[in-house]
Amino acid sequence: MRIVRINPNEPTVNGEVQDLSLLDPIIAKHKGKKGNMIPLLQGAQELYGFISKAAFDKLSRETGIPLSDMFGVATFYAQFRLNPVGKNIIKVCHGTACHVQNAVEITESLEEVLKVKDGETTEDRFYTLESVACLGCCSLAPVMMIGEQTYGKLTGNEAVKIVKNIRLAGSN
């Protein structure tokens, strides 16, 4: 079972307070429809990158879905994030094929160079490092995905090089 907790802190992204009125069209679209809970949460996450306590409260208040139900669903699925994430999410694959071909080395090398642990975000909010179960690119193992781009047949050093290059390109 995954164990996640709601972030009790004030909802800010890069120092800005969340504009909760952005949720209104999503609520209008899904309110009262059967099976709407996951689309509501996905919508909120798409807006802010994560689901804050304030967003939970507003969704629950305006749709009438109990907060406990929503929280139950949000913590059940790996997709939902309850903490802010970086601009780029690095998904290091730890599927079977990647595991037997030393995916651990990729994660460890990235942890070292980014100075974060698995699941954490760098101080400058540029990267979030994550382990995922399988990206389905087993023939290119070990792989990682940044944005929609997949990188295959990696070594620890190559992964570090890719991550450094993206950061260079991104800060220019």
Add this chain to the structure above:
Amino acid sequence: MPTIVTVGLGSCGIAAGASKTYDKIKALKEADKLDFQLKKTSCVGMCYREPLVEITDETGTYLYGEVDADRAVEVIEKHINQQDPIRDYIVYTDLFDAPENDFIGAQIKIVLRNCGYMDPESIEEYESREGYEAIKKIAAEKIPREVVIDTVLKSGLRGRGGGGFPTGMKWKFANANKSAEKYVICNADEGDPGAFMDRSVLEGDPHSVLEGMIIAAYAIEATGGVIYCRAEYPLAIKRLNIAIKQAHAKGYLGKNIFGIEGFNLDIYIKEGAGAFVCGEETALIASIEGERGMPRKRPPFPAVSGLWKKPTNINNVETFANIPWIIIHGAEAYSKYGTEKSKGTKVFALAGKVRHSGLVEVPMGMTIRDVIFKLGGGIKNNKRFKAVQMGGPSGGCIPEFLSDTIVDYDSVNATGAIMGSGGMVVMDETTCMVDVAKFFLDFTCKESCGKCTFCRMGTKRMLEILDRITNGKGKEGDLEKLEELAYQIKDNSLCGLGQTAPNPVLTTIRYFRDEYEAHINHKKCPAKVCRPLLTYKVDEEKCTGCMVCLKNCPVKAITGERKQKHLINQDMCTKCGVCFSKCKFESILLS
């Protein structure tokens, strides 16, 4: 006939750089006004040779392998401009002996009949390859529902998602329950790590899955269709959306489709939110309904009470992709392949320590050895074949001495593994089986939905024991405790996840007991994987005294001067492995 240049743009091809290859060829074509058609296709299964470029001219078809942007320039110049194919780069052709001719030749392609042979974003191309002919045949010949179901039943097709339940039987049950509202669901939540056949089919041939669903909907009188696809497959979702739109535009989805009065069907995609247990059908239904994806007790089966409590039929991607072929070519044509109880072909995803990682489709009944050595090309780096993992977290490890086992549901089950969705992760002598068992347990422990105590707590306790063993703290009696827990979890869990979660541990204990014992009794990891059980030493012959290991050692356990042999202080060493991975001269020895 115009010359056609086709670039493979599946996820695997793109990851290997195929987009750059495509852009390069496009730029060349436009700059020099070259006379050929440039097309896109998906994965042909030869992932280990990506990026792949196929050129068809009046002399024949040539498949070029490992075509990066630079090689693309060379190939276009030689082959197109000078009409001089570059033999060294050609991996497959029917004109002469090329390195991968056997890889393609040994396969029977039914599910993958279109993957890599057509543009997946073109409904016209699908139609030019028998596409939508199965459902048109049903409509034209007014084939009754019962006959369609009977054909599927007679073909012997069994559920390709892993369960292996006869598909025709499933349809029969769903058809027997009358209701004004009924659903057909495609399970595309391929969560099993190490399997990627469904992704390839969705990316390479989405219309065949839609057509399979339309036929199923006709057979059971379904009124709605849902494809539950994992969000980790963005390209598959994109191509499915295109396919659905095209089918609507042609009137293949909507009202009174294919001229069949009263046959109304819409299909939509539901993106999964990331939970392995949602591959279980009742959990999948709960997830579509927007709830936590937790399985419930069966009966009632979905055929009686499924999505929104209406009769529902759920099949896997690969199962649906088989259906149009069976309808067109007949049940006998399908059932002539395979063994007595497992008919037809099966797609396997070869990965791990195998030379040719990729997708292969073979008739049921081939031996595991043939799949790995004939099609897979054997083990990478000339290492020794140790085991193959089949069935993912629900399956098990089949050791080398059982590799003459044939692939069919019952023979694979007899080894303690399962056929599963068809992932084959090959392992060599450098893979530690205890570590593999721990890897899967870690996965199922995280993915357990928490409903059944034995699965929720039991997998956690088993993981703790395995953690101990791989950290050199294994105790006598650990194996017995693991086995006891394993059987309790299997007996007391509601759904397939819990019932099969202990399989990776049970099969590795059964076939690799000596490795567990080496960990527990001698505190050694024979495959040299479990770091806490290793000793790191400097090879005095090879050490150049470069000081890299010394500088990187986090606990300063390495001493030495520049250009002098270094030494690792064993009392201080925390066995983190940093020196081993940093050394450029392979002078850190593991024992």
